[in-house]
Amino acid sequence: MTLEADVLAAYPADLEIPAGLVADKLAVSNAEVPRVLVVLDDDPTGTQSVADLPVLTRWEVQDLAWAFAHIAQSAAKPAVYVLTNTRSLDPAEAAARNEEVVRNALAAAADAGIRVGFVSRSDSTLRGHFPLEPDVIAATVAEVSGEKTDGVVLVPAFPDAGRLTIGGIHYMRGTGDAKGTLVPVSDTEFAKDASFGFSTSVMADYVAEKSQGRFPADSVIVLDLNIIRAGASAQDPAISAKAIADAIEPATDSTPIVADIVSENDFRALALGLEEAERRGKKLLYRVGPPFVRGRIGQEVRTALTAEEAYAGNTPSEAGGLIVVGSHVGLTTRQLNVLTAEHRSARIIEIDVEKLLGAEADAKAHLDQTVDAVVEALRAGDVIVHTSRLLIKTDDPAESLRIARTVSAAVVDVVNRTLKTFPPRFVIAKGGITSSDVAAHGLEIRHAIVRGPMLPGIVSLWEPVDGPAKGIPYIVFAGNVGDDESLAQVTRKLSTKF
Template structure:
């Protein structure tokens, strides 16, 4: 269905400047702690600190940046439920300890196509907040919309935009067939009931449609009054102005005394803190303050969604590459000797290739699936560990000029383990509203721009465009 048809019965969006939100955020003095279940959530924001570790000292560093939000890369989408609960508990506990009396808010950032550990993660956050600070959560605000990437919610139904402005209910897309996080319902209230196994019946979910979202701050806050005991609250969102309107309504509800958590897609935080969308970074901005190496850039591709495969094909067909290295997943899953030989060959080829130009290393494009979600996660972790191993060896022998990691689990593990990034600053997007560039703070990757590229965003030329931008900046002669 066309979006124009779905929107015909709703009022137009209300124009709201970003500063209208940032002013109320500044007045509250509150910092949002964003538990990001993979690093792609940073793609919609700029100039914010990001952590891949969450000890109390990590939070003290992040809070000292005096930013309105802090991202914490939990990578929980790649974990089993037991470890998900543990890491969420640690993050919230340590953030509260580091903040002391300073006010914090908590955001559970997840996928705009509804994949992830819901309702486990907001449930754990709510439990810890009650145990540690005595705060009893009234409502969990669920906002998966990501307008720049074509994910919108209208009439309580979540859609993915395709060609010609055609909207497809998300449960009818490939994302709903995810081996670990598959689902059947596009209507968010029913999705909540499905994923919570009836803990939250659809009939008890509060739904804010566009009439409410576009009806003013007071109307939004009034609609949240019935929320009690972590009531799920699903929200229609089509534009950035809708997100800002919601932000003002949520702030009003919280000023009235309600305690809220957020389960959201990437752009929510930008709107909630009143940050303007940043234009894509230029090559000069991406390398600002660094001395680019003369070696080539490294592009690491782990995602298997169809869009990633098309983007990879467009890159390899249209950009001069010194090497294209394919890691055979089947070999990784055999015996240790076969897996070790596969990684030795891959690392040697990447290092040799970087001396001549840009290199792509990708996993084989045939997705190896298992019969159950736990085994699928195990395979995904095995493959990601192999990619990390190649990146670690490369960094030690031939530091690349830039690194791009494609896919959620891939980009998380490359950042935390491959490049050993613990603290970084998110500098901004490489494409309009999507694909973030991190500046590592300290560690072996300092001075190497790191690009987090989700598997399911951008058009077919998106990866090519980012590589061309980062390759276009001249490297000084005589550098490594």
């Protein structure tokens, strides 16, 4: 068993860095021609670490123009999230979607007279289309602008959710009786993912494995905590910024660069170093977990929203709330069990996956019955809609994705028909693919503002600014974050029936 304290003992202590220092450095860089980070989010849960930023579920030029205008007019931090949902797509579809977003972002930026940088936001447990997505972004930028990418910076860490990178190894913090220990991510259920499994937690080896040797492990630049915290003894962030930029200097032709991260201060130190490297002329893309953007733009950590803040500016419906659970990871099932046990007044309705995958007429009839039951139950109180907990798996990744899409389409149908019949007080969607499809198609959200987290550092609240769900708080809840009580805690905060 690996103790976190023992692993960290080999490295310098934390270097205290205020978010304002990063924001000030960014403001200087942006003084002449502003730069906005366009975050291609492969599922909507990447917004859980930020606040008051625009998010798009569509990415036509006019959508990105709306986001750039919102940032300029509201003095929001310079980042916009584009919900690509590519983790639910096959590689060819994911590549095409990344290219389309980048082309449209570059076109909208040219019209607005701003610069853009690109962030490929993916999973803190290393699942997703890598290196495909940063490859496509780099190739598209080069084709459109002639600008070649020197380095792809990999930062999967998500300390709020217990995911840390130390010594170039990616870990999960142990929980319960294992608290205080570190578990290599390759030893967890996430490494066995049917579509995106992997065999190693050593990030340089992970890069070599996923790139099929195109990037050998020894070609990967590792920014370990000795570099990230180089200024710790003098409490001088400038020392760390120089050390990081110096380490990045050899990067060329999309060299992978892995960063150790344990704390928010490490994100800020990295942000200062990346800013210095880019000031020197390095062209970088980012492949990251959720909190990276918060650190990179110098945003303070937002405290969890209160119930009053969740409904601020809107008159909540008298209907019950709708909690939709699609994720099948073990943590989600435990959270669902706690919620159903504690929220005894809620109506529990199951979508039977076996019926969905059966005859078309049977599937349609099952969905019709489900919608009728949900609408009726919302008139009295909260409703928990969950897919059956038996996960139907195959050894074929493409077939696994097809099944996942079929199930998600059914969930979307139930939510959309419910919304247009009897709008709920709030909607919580549990699971990455589930929350993406519910946002874009179930609630028909096109533009929204991320207001902040419902729990510290995790679980995002979106405020839809257009469409039939305008004014209904929408909670994006990843399948793999929180503890067993978290889903119940968020529901209790929003509900008048709990």
